[in-house]
Amino acid sequence: MLQFLYFSFSEAITSLWRTRILNLLSLGTIMFAMFILGSFMFVGLNLQNLALDWQKQIQFNIFLTEEITEEERAEIQAYLGKSFFIDTFTYLSKDQARMRFDEKFAAYDKVTEGLEDNPFPASFEVFLLRGTKQQTYTTLKDELSTFGGIEEVYYDEEIFKRLGMFAGFIQMAGWFFGVIVIFSSIFTISNVLKLTFFTRREEVDIMKLVGASRAYIRGPFIIEGVLQGLLGASAGVALVYAGYLAVNHFLTGNATFILGNLEPEFLPLQWVFLILFAGAFSGLLGSLFSLHQFLEEHISYH
């Protein structure tokens, strides 16, 4: 087996080098395909990061009832203090709430002027840790509903849901286009290998005549396809990385109003391996298709 692999690899590498101009075509296609796939993954990942970052800014409000007792308030406060998911929280009394409204909406001071009672409820303003999942919000909300003295737990679910959905959509689109470009890669590799074979059909016939077995004829072609896929995918990932460096450079100091202190993140290592695997796999399929469609009749000893 080792000798077969050694033979196939050495023949495939030699062939790749000797027909490098032709191979550039399939390498370029795979590179482009994997660049598209990687770019979508990169954008999707960073949008999701952005969504998670924004979630930290979303105010999680617990509005308290008029009748809340000191004990009930202390229980809620203790619960919030113990939760792992809460970054910070502050208590806002009824008076503080009214004052804040007056400060923020000074133009509408007449609205509150005539009021004898203070209609603004006391509340806790809660900020969750970055990266906290939506399920955690729901759990927290459910748990808080069991406490006495709470009128309503409110957070802006919609904006965060929409951002999350958008990030998910981008990633889905990435996979969708990814699959399309992977199929186009398979098609291209298959055709390029057929062209490669056309230039080498005489060689294959000679190999057969001097006694090379089927496996020894097919092996180098298959390895050649896999190597083409792997090299193309590596080049694609390298392009995505170049894009990441460019985006990082451009955004530094230019987009703080959107990103805050958030920096773009490159694809995690396991995603990079996934792209490389996708490249190698499409190379494998491409070579198998071309072998199946065209080479079989030449390799067959019948």
Next chain:
Amino acid sequence: MIRFYHVYQSYQKDVFALSDISFTINPGEFIFLTGPSGAGKTTLLKLIIREEIPKKGQILVHGQNVSSIPVNKIPRLRRSIGVVFQDFKLIRNKTVFENVTFVLKTLGIDLKERRRRAHNVLKMVGLQHKTHFYPLELSGGEQQRVAVARAIVNDPVLLVADEPTGNLDPDRAADIMNLFEKINRKGTTVLVATHDRDMIQRMRKRVISLNAGRLDHDSGSQVHGEEN
């Protein structure tokens, strides 16, 4: 070594490329297979290396019936037979060394041993100084000698050559024939298809002659007790 029993081959219905061919070739023999163009020489050689399957009859090579040999055994059969073609059939993008040692590589023989064997056979054909040349950088005679080196590098018990001197001038053709004789003296059975009558007369070897697909004459038939 090789036995043909009433072998027929045809490519069209009722038109036979070979018709009722029977003969025996014993180990260590040197045989010329001759006849005019279209007589069936190449077809007969193709049947021996199982490039074709006969329509009727049996062919034994090294005791194996090549008509019914399983497909996965064909490479092994071919590796036991050295074949030299008229058009050399060298792989153009491989060097002399790579062409000669290709089969050894598929057998997993290490580089050191491949080099040793290639050196020996290339020395035998007088091309040990051209191992890194590509076929197209060589003359026709040199290319044919590379093809001979490739055919004998795996120590075949049988060497089959199809018009090996057809593209060569008389001097180069004589060189190749001398080489075949040298190989034959080492014990390898040699079967050469040629229509070069002068060469055949000069070499004084057993001659099997074909005409229009039939066995016309076998100079060794009485010696070998085979019916024609």
